[in-house]
Amino acid sequence: MLTKEQVDRLRDPIDFEAEVAGRTLRFASTWGLFSPRAIDEGTHLLLEHIEVGPAADCLDLGCGYGAIGVALAVLAPQGHTLMVDKDFIAVDFAERNARRNHLSNARALLSNGFDQVPADLRFDRIASNIPAKVGKELLAILLHDAHARLKPGGRLYVVTINGLREFMKRNLKEVFGNYDKLKQGAHYTVGMAQRGD
Known part of the structure; x- marks a missing residue:
């Protein structure tokens, strides 16, 4: 059993640094959010394979504490990045x-x-680390909405x-x-789809 002091320490934000988008970025997180102590393997794999122009408008869908969104804002300093999540703590x-990380071009x-x-918002890039238990109904909503919110040629x-790559x-x-498998790692697969013009 943990002592009161140990439990109180667990309430403190978790701070860590990560090499992302060619920079050392600082993150704060907390217990209850996904991968709170470090950026997870799947997110790292996604960020290694995403192509983002410097003026791209981006969306991090299901942002958690913002690992993808912060990276997108770094990669697209002349664009705007929006991070969304249904969890107010995230x-x-x-x-x-x-x-x-001094990113005035990102908001949650x-x-x-x-x-x-x-x-009225449209995006050049939408990125998401899709939860394994998202469910086919919510996935259908998210994918149709993402398609509708991408600019022509957006990805x-x-x-x-x-286990979900074929699905x-x-x-x-x-x-x-369309669909393009960009990378299949040991545990995760990065895929991309592009909206037509």
Whole structure:
């Protein structure tokens, strides 16, 4: 059993640094968020294979504490990056991590998928580390909404556990009409679909 002092220490934010997008970035996280002590293997794999122009407008869908979104804001300093999550704690930490890395071009928003994203916003890049238990209904909503919110030629990048790669491939082909497997690692697969012009 933990002592009161040990439990109190667990309440403190978890601080760590990570090499992301060619920079050493600082993150704060907390217990209850996904991969709170370090950027997970799947996110690292996604960030190694995403192509982002310096003026791209980006969305981190299901941002957690903002690892993907912060990296996108670094890669696209002349663009704007929006990070969304349905967990208000995640949004708070994502916003905090944008500030602690001095990124004025990134912000976080509480949103269940796209439901609170302003209707007029369109993106060049949408990226997501899709949870293994997302469910086919929510996945269908997210993929159709992502397609609708991409600019012509815009790309959706996703990383999933390998067990979901065929499922994701089928769904992306159904919604976007195309799919490109960028990398299959030991545990995760990065896929990409592009909206037509």
